[in-house]
Amino acid sequence: NIDCxxxxxxxxxxxxxxxxxxxxxxxxxxxxxxCVTRVMDQRILIVAGRDIAAGEELTYDYRF
Structure with missing residues (x-):
């Protein structure tokens, strides 16, 4: 396995x-x-795209 x-x-x-x-x-x-990503000044922010329940895994679209 190779991680990217x-x-x-x-x-x-x-x-x-x-x-x-x-x-x-x-x-x-x-x-x-x-979650969704936002770019601000060469920084990546990952923010909630909807309400997230306690204990729910955080995910976003890698767009591969």
Missing amino acids: YLFKVNWQWVIDASMKGGPARFINHSCSPN
């Missing part, structure tokens, strides 16, 4: 969190995610 922690911010920037990353690296992919 790349996130394309825009046509010019890609963030590589393979060596170091925050807790967001544990959020899994879903085609029906409960």
Whole structure:
């Protein structure tokens, strides 16, 4: 298994969190995610896209 922690911010920037990353690296992919991404000043924010129940897994669409 090879893990990939790349996130394309825009046509010019890609963030590589393979060596170091925050807790967001544990959020899994879903085609029906409960979180969405927002880009602000070369930072990625992952925010709730809907109400999330306690204990529910956090997911977002990796767009692969």
